[in-house]
Amino acid sequence: MSTTPQSADAEFDVVVIGGGPAGSTLAALLAKRGRKVLVLDRERFPRYHIGESLIPGFMRPMEELGLVERLEARGFEKKYGGTLVWGAQKIPWGFSFVEGGPYKYSYHVRRADLDAMILDRARELGAHVVEEATVKDVIEEDGRVVGVSYTLRGSDAPTQVRAALVVDASGQARVIGRKLSEIHWHDDMRNVAVWTYFDNTGRLPGDERSNILIEGLEKGWFWGIPIDAGTMSVGFVTASSAAAASDESLPELFNSQLERSTELKKLLSGARQSAGFRSARDWSYTCEKFSGPGWALVGDAAAFVDPLFSTGVALATLAASALSKVVDSILETPEIEEAALARYATAYRSFFDEIRTFVGKFYDRTKHKEFYWDQAQTIVDPQRVRDPRADFVTLISGLSGRHPLFHISVDDLVLDEALDEAIAS
Ligand code: FAD
Numbered sequence: 001m002s003t004t005p006q007s008a009d010a011e012f013d014v015v016v017i018g019g020g021p022a023g024s025t026l027a028a029l030l031a032k033r034g035r036k037v038l039v040l041d042r043e044r045f046p047r048y049h050i051g052e053s054l055i056p057g058f059m060r061p062m063e064e065l066g067l068v069e070r071l072e073a074r075g076f077e078k079k080y081g082g083t084l085v086w087g088a089q090k091i092p093w094g095f096s097f098v099e100g101g102p103y104k105y106s107y108h109v110r111r112a113d114l115d116a117m118i119l120d121r122a123r124e125l126g127a128h129v130v131e132e133a134t135v136k137d138v139i140e141e142d143g144r145v146v147g148v149s150y151t152l153r154g155s156d157a158p159t160q161v162r163a164a165l166v167v168d169a170s171g172q173a174r175v176i177g178r179k180l181s182e183i184h185w186h187d188d189m190r191n192v193a194v195w196t197y198f199d200n201t202g203r204l205p206g207d208e209r210s211n212i213l214i215e216g217l218e219k220g221w222f223w224g225i226p227i228d229a230g231t232m233s234v235g236f237v238t239a240s241s242a243a244a245a246s247d248e249s250l251p252e253l254f255n256s257q258l259e260r261s262t263e264l265k266k267l268l269s270g271a272r273q274s275a276g277f278r279s280a281r282d283w284s285y286t287c288e289k290f291s292g293p294g295w296a297l298v299g300d301a302a303a304f305v306d307p308l309f310s311t312g313v314a315l316a317t318l319a320a321s322a323l324s325k326v327v328d329s330i331l332e333t334p335e336i337e338e339a340a341l342a343r344y345a346t347a348y349r350s351f352f353d354e355i356r357t358f359v360g361k362f363y364d365r366t367k368h369k370e371f372y373w374d375q376a377q378t379i380v381d382p383q384r385v386r387d388p389r390a391d392f393v394t395l396i397s398g399l400s401g402r403h404p405l406f407h408i409s410v411d412d413l414v415l416d417e418a419l420d421e422a423i424a425s
Contacts, residue, residue: 012038015163017135019119022299022316023169028122029324037127042134046112053212053225056103057314057398061321076107085215100393145294171300182288189284189306194250195235198271251277290345305356314398322408329410336413347404
């Protein structure tokens with residue numbers, strides 16, 4: 001079986017399936033390094049997407065992309081922290097990002113605007129982007145993925161395109177993962193979300209004004225995200241099994257639980273619902289394989305954790321940044337592909353697992369906040385060097401810096417390869 005990296009007739013260095021935050025960040029960073037990249041997305045941007053509250057870990061890849069000034073200029077609502085009604089204690093408690101790392105704030109966004117901004121940046125840096133292009137299948141030759149086949153909206157005629165590497169960033173569609181990897185569902189997080197938007201909402205008091213509000217209730221929890229002046233995204237997350245067993249529909253459940261809330265109800269007392277309800281199954285999962293010959297997964301295409309701490313976009317873009325470095329080295333030295341992708345997969349998986357483990361612990365709402373801080377410390381600071389509260393904030397900021405994902409390097413693999421070649425000659 002041949003799995004020789006880099007087909008000689010590849011049209012592109014990399015084809016990226018999906019132009020969401022993971023795909024567009026990867027494409028932009030590879031194009032910045034002079035690589036020939038094609039992004040295919042089935043939608044035309046700007047397109048709607050859920051996932052509007054961002055954590056500081058997201059700011060790192062945005063710095064790499066040179067987008068920080070544009071984010072600032074766009075006037076997205078700044079998110080300085082969170083307010084929680086969670087755990088055994090019914091009094092709201094909170095956190096500020098400044099307690100856990102170098103970034104004072106991140107943003108709440110309308111994803112249509114954010115995602116279009118990152119995709120435009122990829123184009124600006126030289127990536128080829130084709131919208132309304134649905135990838136139907138991957139092309140495999142001798143056990144290696146060598147390209148994809150896609151159709152343009154309004155046409156059934158497939159187009160084939162070849163690349164040295166194909167990256168699946170198709171989100172929960174999991175175009176490659178579905179075909180080439182098993183999936184592990186995390187049974188403790190088989191949830192469903194229902195959400196809508198309200199205008200003319202109130203705000204939390206003082207410094208908490210632009211915090212995300214997370215309020216736990218008997219049957220699940222609410223998010224309240226102030227996305228811009230007067231508009232709030234409000235969602236309710238509950239166990240899929242509870243939703244299925246309930247005689248209420250998801251919108252009815254949303255309304256009856258909202259009635260039982262304390263803080264959220266206050267913010268919505270003079271507000272008007274300004275959109276219909278949307279819902280999504282948000283089961284947490286991890287793909288068994290994150291890579292194989294000629295392919296890799298990134299973002300939700302690889303793994304998805306529950307939305308409780310708003311980690312999705314940060315994880316997707318941080319992993320895309322790491323993968324861009326790995327892919328760039330593979331394109332330079334194709335012989336390192338297997339080892340380099342394995343290193344990426346290990347680093348990404350361990351970062352993801354850390355967050356997932358913590359979210360799992362946090363779902364136990366019989367505890368006090370000190371318990372959650374302690375759990376965070378056990379994960380990110382087992383020597384207990386820092387204040388546990390700071391460890392909690394670092395973890396939920398997506399900044400737990402001891403992770404190889406943040407400093408991924410495959411230079412030693414390249415050097416080994418060069419040494420082998422020198423010895424052979
Ligand atoms: P996506 O953003 O899903 O992008 C994938 C892209 O691939 C899409 O543009 C799609 O059109 C394209 N695509 C799919 N199939 C094909 C195909 N066959 N061919 C071509 N293109 C294709 N995250 C946060 O950070 N903060 C939050 O507050 C938050 N809240 C959430 C609430 C809910 C209810 C859910 C379900 C998720 C939430 N998330 C949140 C998670 C977040 O939405 C995702 O983690 C994030 O969008 C992942 O980015 P991505 O680029 O991997 O995938």
